[in-house]
Amino acid sequence: MRRANKTASDNRGTIVIRRAPLNKSRAILRYGPLSMPAAIGRSGTTARKREGDGATPIASMRLLNGFFRGDRMRDLRTRLPMRRIRPDMLWCDEPRDPNYNRLVRRPLKASHEEMRRKDGLYDACLVLDWNVTSRRRYRGSAIFFHLIRPGFEPTAGCVAIRPADMRRLLTLIGRGTMLKVV
Incomplete structure:
Protein backbone atom coordinates (compact mmCIF):
# COMPACT_ATOMS: atom_id res chain seq x y z
CA MET A 1 0.00 0.00 0.00
CA ARG A 2 1.39 3.40 -0.94
CA ARG A 3 1.16 6.47 1.22
CA ALA A 4 -0.43 9.61 -0.17
CA ASN A 5 1.71 12.70 -0.64
CA LYS A 6 1.54 14.99 2.36
CA THR A 7 -0.88 17.87 1.90
CA ALA A 8 -2.23 20.56 4.21
CA SER A 9 -5.41 18.53 4.78
CA ASP A 10 -3.86 15.07 5.18
CA ASN A 11 -4.54 14.70 8.88
CA ARG A 12 -6.93 17.48 9.74
CA GLY A 13 -10.51 18.27 9.06
CA THR A 14 -13.89 16.83 9.77
CA ILE A 15 -16.04 14.55 7.67
CA VAL A 16 -19.64 15.60 8.35
CA ILE A 17 -22.48 13.09 8.01
CA ARG A 18 -25.95 14.65 7.87
CA ARG A 19 -29.11 12.55 7.58
CA ALA A 20 -30.82 12.97 4.22
CA PRO A 21 -34.36 14.32 4.19
CA LEU A 22 -37.17 11.77 3.83
CA ASN A 23 -34.99 8.69 4.45
CA LYS A 24 -33.68 7.93 7.94
CA SER A 25 -31.04 5.47 6.70
CA ARG A 26 -29.50 7.70 4.04
CA ALA A 27 -27.10 10.57 4.53
CA ILE A 28 -24.95 13.15 2.80
CA LEU A 29 -21.22 13.09 3.51
CA ARG A 30 -19.31 16.36 3.25
CA TYR A 31 -15.56 16.80 3.51
CA GLY A 32 -14.34 20.24 2.47
CA PRO A 33 -15.73 20.82 -1.03
CA LEU A 34 -16.61 17.12 -1.51
CA SER A 35 -20.16 15.88 -1.14
CA MET A 36 -21.30 12.30 -1.64
CA PRO A 37 -24.20 9.99 -0.70
CA ALA A 38 -23.85 7.62 2.24
CA ALA A 39 -25.86 5.01 4.11
CA ILE A 40 -26.28 5.01 7.87
CA GLY A 41 -28.03 2.76 10.37
CA ARG A 42 -31.39 1.17 9.57
CA SER A 43 -32.82 3.02 12.61
CA GLY A 44 -31.33 6.36 11.58
CA THR A 45 -29.27 8.23 14.14
CA THR A 46 -29.37 8.37 17.93
CA ALA A 47 -27.75 10.23 20.81
CA ARG A 48 -28.34 7.13 23.03
CA LYS A 49 -26.50 4.39 21.19
CA ARG A 50 -27.03 0.83 22.47
CA GLU A 51 -25.72 -2.51 21.24
CA GLY A 52 -27.94 -3.91 18.47
CA ASP A 53 -30.22 -0.87 18.07
CA GLY A 54 -29.32 -0.41 14.38
CA ALA A 55 -28.67 3.31 14.82
CA THR A 56 -25.63 5.39 13.94
CA PRO A 57 -24.41 7.39 16.95
CA ILE A 58 -24.71 11.18 16.84
CA ALA A 59 -21.16 12.03 17.83
CA SER A 60 -17.76 13.30 16.76
CA MET A 61 -15.46 10.30 16.35
CA ARG A 62 -11.78 10.17 15.47
CA LEU A 63 -10.66 7.90 12.65
CA LEU A 64 -8.33 5.56 14.54
CA ASN A 65 -7.04 3.19 11.84
CA GLY A 66 -8.34 0.91 9.16
CA PHE A 67 -8.37 -2.50 7.53
CA PHE A 68 -8.37 -3.53 3.90
CA ARG A 69 -8.66 -6.65 1.75
CA GLY A 70 -5.40 -6.77 -0.17
CA ASP A 71 -6.87 -9.22 -2.67
CA ARG A 72 -9.70 -6.80 -3.53
CA MET A 73 -8.51 -3.25 -2.73
CA ARG A 74 -5.09 -2.76 -4.27
CA ASP A 75 -3.02 0.42 -4.30
CA LEU A 76 -4.89 2.24 -1.55
CA ARG A 77 -3.29 5.59 -0.80
CA THR A 78 -3.77 7.10 2.64
CA ARG A 79 -1.98 8.58 5.64
CA LEU A 80 -4.22 6.61 7.99
CA PRO A 81 -2.68 3.47 9.56
CA MET A 82 -4.10 0.48 7.65
CA ARG A 83 -3.74 -3.27 8.21
CA ARG A 84 -4.36 -6.01 5.69
CA ILE A 85 -7.27 -8.23 6.78
CA ARG A 86 -6.28 -11.81 7.50
CA PRO A 87 -8.74 -14.73 7.49
CA ASP A 88 -8.49 -15.16 11.29
CA MET A 89 -9.44 -11.53 12.13
CA LEU A 90 -12.71 -11.00 14.00
CA TRP A 91 -14.29 -8.09 15.89
CA CYS A 92 -15.91 -9.04 19.21
CA ASP A 93 -19.44 -7.63 19.64
CA GLU A 94 -20.42 -9.52 22.82
CA PRO A 95 -20.80 -6.95 25.65
CA ARG A 96 -20.11 -9.53 28.37
CA ASP A 97 -16.81 -10.64 26.83
CA PRO A 98 -13.56 -8.98 28.02
CA ASN A 99 -12.67 -8.39 24.34
CA TYR A 100 -15.87 -6.42 23.67
CA ASN A 101 -15.42 -3.97 20.79
CA ARG A 102 -11.90 -5.16 20.04
CA LEU A 103 -10.11 -6.86 17.18
CA VAL A 104 -9.59 -10.51 18.08
CA LYS A 118 -17.66 -12.26 1.53
CA ASP A 119 -20.00 -9.33 0.72
CA GLY A 120 -17.11 -6.84 0.42
CA LEU A 121 -18.37 -4.31 2.98
CA TYR A 122 -15.07 -4.35 4.86
CA ASP A 123 -12.79 -4.43 1.82
CA ALA A 124 -11.90 -0.94 3.07
CA CYS A 125 -13.01 -0.45 6.67
CA LEU A 126 -12.07 2.43 8.99
CA VAL A 127 -12.41 2.13 12.76
CA LEU A 128 -14.26 5.04 14.36
CA ASP A 129 -13.54 5.90 17.98
CA TRP A 130 -16.99 4.97 19.18
CA ASN A 131 -16.69 3.05 22.44
CA VAL A 132 -13.13 1.97 21.55
CA THR A 133 -10.60 4.01 23.55
CA SER A 134 -13.03 4.20 26.47
CA ARG A 135 -15.29 1.12 26.40
CA ARG A 136 -18.60 0.69 28.17
CA ARG A 137 -20.66 -2.47 27.89
CA TYR A 138 -23.77 -2.33 25.68
CA ARG A 139 -22.85 1.10 24.23
CA GLY A 140 -22.32 -0.31 20.74
CA SER A 141 -19.53 -2.07 18.93
CA ALA A 142 -18.02 -2.32 15.46
CA ILE A 143 -19.05 1.21 14.48
CA PHE A 144 -17.07 1.46 11.26
CA PHE A 145 -16.82 3.65 8.17
CA HIS A 146 -16.94 1.10 5.36
CA LEU A 147 -18.16 0.29 1.87
CA ILE A 148 -21.80 0.40 0.82
CA ARG A 149 -24.15 -2.43 -0.07
CA PRO A 150 -25.70 -2.26 -3.54
CA GLY A 151 -28.74 0.00 -3.58
CA PHE A 152 -27.47 1.98 -0.56
CA GLU A 153 -29.03 -0.47 1.87
CA PRO A 154 -28.90 0.67 5.52
CA THR A 155 -26.09 -0.37 7.84
CA ALA A 156 -26.33 -1.84 11.34
CA GLY A 157 -25.11 1.49 12.78
CA CYS A 158 -22.06 2.32 10.67
CA VAL A 159 -21.49 4.86 7.90
CA ALA A 160 -20.98 3.46 4.39
CA ILE A 161 -20.02 4.90 1.01
CA ARG A 162 -19.21 3.71 -2.51
CA PRO A 163 -15.77 2.16 -3.14
CA ALA A 164 -14.72 4.94 -5.54
CA ASP A 165 -15.69 7.57 -2.96
CA MET A 166 -13.75 5.73 -0.24
CA ARG A 167 -10.64 5.60 -2.42
CA ARG A 168 -10.90 9.34 -3.02
CA LEU A 169 -11.42 10.17 0.66
CA LEU A 170 -8.58 7.92 1.80
CA THR A 171 -6.08 10.08 -0.10
CA LEU A 172 -7.24 13.15 1.85
CA ILE A 173 -7.59 11.92 5.42
CA GLY A 174 -5.20 10.90 8.18
CA ARG A 175 -4.82 10.36 11.92
CA GLY A 176 -6.31 13.70 12.97
CA THR A 177 -9.44 13.41 10.83
CA MET A 178 -12.77 13.39 12.65
CA LEU A 179 -16.09 11.97 11.48
CA LYS A 180 -19.03 13.90 12.88
CA VAL A 181 -22.60 12.58 12.66
CA VAL A 182 -25.12 15.40 13.16
Whole structure:
Protein backbone atom coordinates (compact mmCIF):
# COMPACT_ATOMS: atom_id res chain seq x y z
CA MET A 1 0.00 0.00 0.00
CA ARG A 2 1.39 3.40 -0.94
CA ARG A 3 1.16 6.47 1.22
CA ALA A 4 -0.43 9.61 -0.17
CA ASN A 5 1.71 12.70 -0.64
CA LYS A 6 1.54 14.99 2.36
CA THR A 7 -0.88 17.87 1.90
CA ALA A 8 -2.23 20.56 4.21
CA SER A 9 -5.41 18.53 4.78
CA ASP A 10 -3.86 15.07 5.18
CA ASN A 11 -4.54 14.70 8.88
CA ARG A 12 -6.93 17.48 9.74
CA GLY A 13 -10.51 18.27 9.06
CA THR A 14 -13.89 16.83 9.77
CA ILE A 15 -16.04 14.55 7.67
CA VAL A 16 -19.64 15.60 8.35
CA ILE A 17 -22.48 13.09 8.01
CA ARG A 18 -25.95 14.65 7.87
CA ARG A 19 -29.11 12.55 7.58
CA ALA A 20 -30.82 12.97 4.22
CA PRO A 21 -34.36 14.32 4.19
CA LEU A 22 -37.17 11.77 3.83
CA ASN A 23 -34.99 8.69 4.45
CA LYS A 24 -33.68 7.93 7.94
CA SER A 25 -31.04 5.47 6.70
CA ARG A 26 -29.50 7.70 4.04
CA ALA A 27 -27.10 10.57 4.53
CA ILE A 28 -24.95 13.15 2.80
CA LEU A 29 -21.22 13.09 3.51
CA ARG A 30 -19.31 16.36 3.25
CA TYR A 31 -15.56 16.80 3.51
CA GLY A 32 -14.34 20.24 2.47
CA PRO A 33 -15.73 20.82 -1.03
CA LEU A 34 -16.61 17.12 -1.51
CA SER A 35 -20.16 15.88 -1.14
CA MET A 36 -21.30 12.30 -1.64
CA PRO A 37 -24.20 9.99 -0.70
CA ALA A 38 -23.85 7.62 2.24
CA ALA A 39 -25.86 5.01 4.11
CA ILE A 40 -26.28 5.01 7.87
CA GLY A 41 -28.03 2.76 10.37
CA ARG A 42 -31.39 1.17 9.57
CA SER A 43 -32.82 3.02 12.61
CA GLY A 44 -31.33 6.36 11.58
CA THR A 45 -29.27 8.23 14.14
CA THR A 46 -29.37 8.37 17.93
CA ALA A 47 -27.75 10.23 20.81
CA ARG A 48 -28.34 7.13 23.03
CA LYS A 49 -26.50 4.39 21.19
CA ARG A 50 -27.03 0.83 22.47
CA GLU A 51 -25.72 -2.51 21.24
CA GLY A 52 -27.94 -3.91 18.47
CA ASP A 53 -30.22 -0.87 18.07
CA GLY A 54 -29.32 -0.41 14.38
CA ALA A 55 -28.67 3.31 14.82
CA THR A 56 -25.63 5.39 13.94
CA PRO A 57 -24.41 7.39 16.95
CA ILE A 58 -24.71 11.18 16.84
CA ALA A 59 -21.16 12.03 17.83
CA SER A 60 -17.76 13.30 16.76
CA MET A 61 -15.46 10.30 16.35
CA ARG A 62 -11.78 10.17 15.47
CA LEU A 63 -10.66 7.90 12.65
CA LEU A 64 -8.33 5.56 14.54
CA ASN A 65 -7.04 3.19 11.84
CA GLY A 66 -8.34 0.91 9.16
CA PHE A 67 -8.37 -2.50 7.53
CA PHE A 68 -8.37 -3.53 3.90
CA ARG A 69 -8.66 -6.65 1.75
CA GLY A 70 -5.40 -6.77 -0.17
CA ASP A 71 -6.87 -9.22 -2.67
CA ARG A 72 -9.70 -6.80 -3.53
CA MET A 73 -8.51 -3.25 -2.73
CA ARG A 74 -5.09 -2.76 -4.27
CA ASP A 75 -3.02 0.42 -4.30
CA LEU A 76 -4.89 2.24 -1.55
CA ARG A 77 -3.29 5.59 -0.80
CA THR A 78 -3.77 7.10 2.64
CA ARG A 79 -1.98 8.58 5.64
CA LEU A 80 -4.22 6.61 7.99
CA PRO A 81 -2.68 3.47 9.56
CA MET A 82 -4.10 0.48 7.65
CA ARG A 83 -3.74 -3.27 8.21
CA ARG A 84 -4.36 -6.01 5.69
CA ILE A 85 -7.27 -8.23 6.78
CA ARG A 86 -6.28 -11.81 7.50
CA PRO A 87 -8.74 -14.73 7.49
CA ASP A 88 -8.49 -15.16 11.29
CA MET A 89 -9.44 -11.53 12.13
CA LEU A 90 -12.71 -11.00 14.00
CA TRP A 91 -14.29 -8.09 15.89
CA CYS A 92 -15.91 -9.04 19.21
CA ASP A 93 -19.44 -7.63 19.64
CA GLU A 94 -20.42 -9.52 22.82
CA PRO A 95 -20.80 -6.95 25.65
CA ARG A 96 -20.11 -9.53 28.37
CA ASP A 97 -16.81 -10.64 26.83
CA PRO A 98 -13.56 -8.98 28.02
CA ASN A 99 -12.67 -8.39 24.34
CA TYR A 100 -15.87 -6.42 23.67
CA ASN A 101 -15.42 -3.97 20.79
CA ARG A 102 -11.90 -5.16 20.04
CA LEU A 103 -10.11 -6.86 17.18
CA VAL A 104 -9.59 -10.51 18.08
CA ARG A 105 -8.41 -13.65 16.35
CA ARG A 106 -10.11 -16.92 15.56
CA PRO A 107 -11.16 -19.05 17.38
CA LEU A 108 -13.61 -17.03 19.48
CA LYS A 109 -16.76 -18.48 21.04
CA ALA A 110 -18.29 -15.08 21.84
CA SER A 111 -20.44 -13.22 19.31
CA HIS A 112 -18.32 -11.48 16.68
CA GLU A 113 -18.12 -10.01 13.19
CA GLU A 114 -15.93 -11.48 10.48
CA MET A 115 -13.51 -8.85 9.21
CA ARG A 116 -12.87 -10.77 5.98
CA ARG A 117 -16.43 -10.60 4.69
CA LYS A 118 -17.66 -12.26 1.53
CA ASP A 119 -20.00 -9.33 0.72
CA GLY A 120 -17.11 -6.84 0.42
CA LEU A 121 -18.37 -4.31 2.98
CA TYR A 122 -15.07 -4.35 4.86
CA ASP A 123 -12.79 -4.43 1.82
CA ALA A 124 -11.90 -0.94 3.07
CA CYS A 125 -13.01 -0.45 6.67
CA LEU A 126 -12.07 2.43 8.99
CA VAL A 127 -12.41 2.13 12.76
CA LEU A 128 -14.26 5.04 14.36
CA ASP A 129 -13.54 5.90 17.98
CA TRP A 130 -16.99 4.97 19.18
CA ASN A 131 -16.69 3.05 22.44
CA VAL A 132 -13.13 1.97 21.55
CA THR A 133 -10.60 4.01 23.55
CA SER A 134 -13.03 4.20 26.47
CA ARG A 135 -15.29 1.12 26.40
CA ARG A 136 -18.60 0.69 28.17
CA ARG A 137 -20.66 -2.47 27.89
CA TYR A 138 -23.77 -2.33 25.68
CA ARG A 139 -22.85 1.10 24.23
CA GLY A 140 -22.32 -0.31 20.74
CA SER A 141 -19.53 -2.07 18.93
CA ALA A 142 -18.02 -2.32 15.46
CA ILE A 143 -19.05 1.21 14.48
CA PHE A 144 -17.07 1.46 11.26
CA PHE A 145 -16.82 3.65 8.17
CA HIS A 146 -16.94 1.10 5.36
CA LEU A 147 -18.16 0.29 1.87
CA ILE A 148 -21.80 0.40 0.82
CA ARG A 149 -24.15 -2.43 -0.07
CA PRO A 150 -25.70 -2.26 -3.54
CA GLY A 151 -28.74 0.00 -3.58
CA PHE A 152 -27.47 1.98 -0.56
CA GLU A 153 -29.03 -0.47 1.87
CA PRO A 154 -28.90 0.67 5.52
CA THR A 155 -26.09 -0.37 7.84
CA ALA A 156 -26.33 -1.84 11.34
CA GLY A 157 -25.11 1.49 12.78
CA CYS A 158 -22.06 2.32 10.67
CA VAL A 159 -21.49 4.86 7.90
CA ALA A 160 -20.98 3.46 4.39
CA ILE A 161 -20.02 4.90 1.01
CA ARG A 162 -19.21 3.71 -2.51
CA PRO A 163 -15.77 2.16 -3.14
CA ALA A 164 -14.72 4.94 -5.54
CA ASP A 165 -15.69 7.57 -2.96
CA MET A 166 -13.75 5.73 -0.24
CA ARG A 167 -10.64 5.60 -2.42
CA ARG A 168 -10.90 9.34 -3.02
CA LEU A 169 -11.42 10.17 0.66
CA LEU A 170 -8.58 7.92 1.80
CA THR A 171 -6.08 10.08 -0.10
CA LEU A 172 -7.24 13.15 1.85
CA ILE A 173 -7.59 11.92 5.42
CA GLY A 174 -5.20 10.90 8.18
CA ARG A 175 -4.82 10.36 11.92
CA GLY A 176 -6.31 13.70 12.97
CA THR A 177 -9.44 13.41 10.83
CA MET A 178 -12.77 13.39 12.65
CA LEU A 179 -16.09 11.97 11.48
CA LYS A 180 -19.03 13.90 12.88
CA VAL A 181 -22.60 12.58 12.66
CA VAL A 182 -25.12 15.40 13.16
